[in-house]
Amino acid sequence: MAASKSYGAIAKIFHWLIFLLLAAQYAVGSIMPHIGRGTLNEGWVNWHLSIGAAILFVILLRLIWRLSFPVTLSTGMSRWESILAYATHLILYALVLIMTLLGWAAANARGWDVKLFGIVTLPAIAPNGSSWGHEAGDIHNILVYVLLGFIVLHVAGALYHYYVLRDRVLQRMLPADGAS
Numbered sequence: 763m764a765a766s767k768s769y770g771a772i773a774k775i776f777h778w779l780i781f782l783l784l785a786a787q788y789a790v791g792s793i794m795p796h797i798g799r800g801t802l803n804e805g806w807v808n809w810h811l812s813i814g815a816a817i818l819f820v821i822l823l824r825l826i827w828r829l830s831f832p833v834t835l836s837t838g839m840s841r842w843e844s845i846l847a848y849a850t851h852l853i854l855y856a857l858v859l860i861m862t863l864l865g866w867a868a869a870n871a872r873g874w875d876v877k878l879f880g881i882v883t884l885p886a887i888a889p890n891g892s893s894w895g896h897e898a899g900d901i902h903n904i905l906v907y908v909l910l911g912f913i914v915l916h917v918a919g920a921l922y923h924y925y926v927l928r929d930r931v932l933q934r935m936l937p938a939d940g941a942s
């Protein structure tokens with residue numbers, strides 16, 4: 763199938779939905795109590811698992827959509843700009859997916875069930891008390907900052923296009939934009 767030149771409504775909804783869910787997840791992740799031996803899966807911790815499961819669900823749908831309906835990068839970018847933008851997008855997808863899987867394993871290692879929308883209990887991917895599940899939690903806690911770094915890079919790129927290059931790349935992800 764030929765790649766489209768612009769993002770459709772569904773791709774934009776997915777983009778901004780993930781943005782909102784990640785913002786909520788970072789907020790909850792930073793106000794929830796530090797997770798240790800005696801921590802219970804309740805309150806903000808429980809919210810963190812619920813939002814995390816929703817992020818996993820939406821990012822999988824988004825990836826399926828993206829692969830089914832390819833979109834080309836904006837034309838008119840230099841070679842290094844295109845490579846940087848493309849690599850950043852790829853890393854963002856990968857990191858969000860990896861973060862959710864590591865968080866899921868970390869939750870299971872603490873003996874917590876992960877539920878999707880509070881209804882569907884996801885199967886445990888790490889046994890209760892497993893050491894690799896706890897290591898997954900440690901990596902999860904580090905990737906929190908790595909993902910944040912790439913988000914900052916990505917947003918800086920979007921603002922650079924808008925304020926410095928003054929092209930229409932930022933508008934490509936906004937509701938009103940058509941092809942550009």
Ligand code: HEM
Pocket residue numbers: 784787788791792796797810811812813814815817818858861862863864865866867868869876896899900902903906
């Ligand atoms: C991309 C999505 C996610 C983001 C941005 C995120 C963010 C965070 C943050 C900021 C913390 C606190 C780190 C600290 O205290 O140093 C954390 C810890 C944690 N998160 Fe997530 N999280 C995500 C997805 C998930 C998912 C899907 C789950 C489980 C279903 C989960 C489970 C946990 C657990 C269990 C911890 C404690 C880790 C440990 O020390 O064992 N997270 N996360």
Ligand code: HEM
Pocket residue numbers: 777780781784828833834835836847851852854855858913916917920931932933934935
């Ligand atoms: C204020 C925040 C944000 C702005 C202004 C923004 C802006 C944009 C723009 C303009 C594009 C289209 C680039 C192009 O023309 O090729 C885009 C694509 C993308 N954004 Fe964001 N973004 C934001 C937040 C995020 C966040 C938090 C994520 C985290 C996952 C993210 C992930 C992506 C990905 C993966 C793509 C590539 C879409 C694709 O081609 O499949 N964005 N963003």
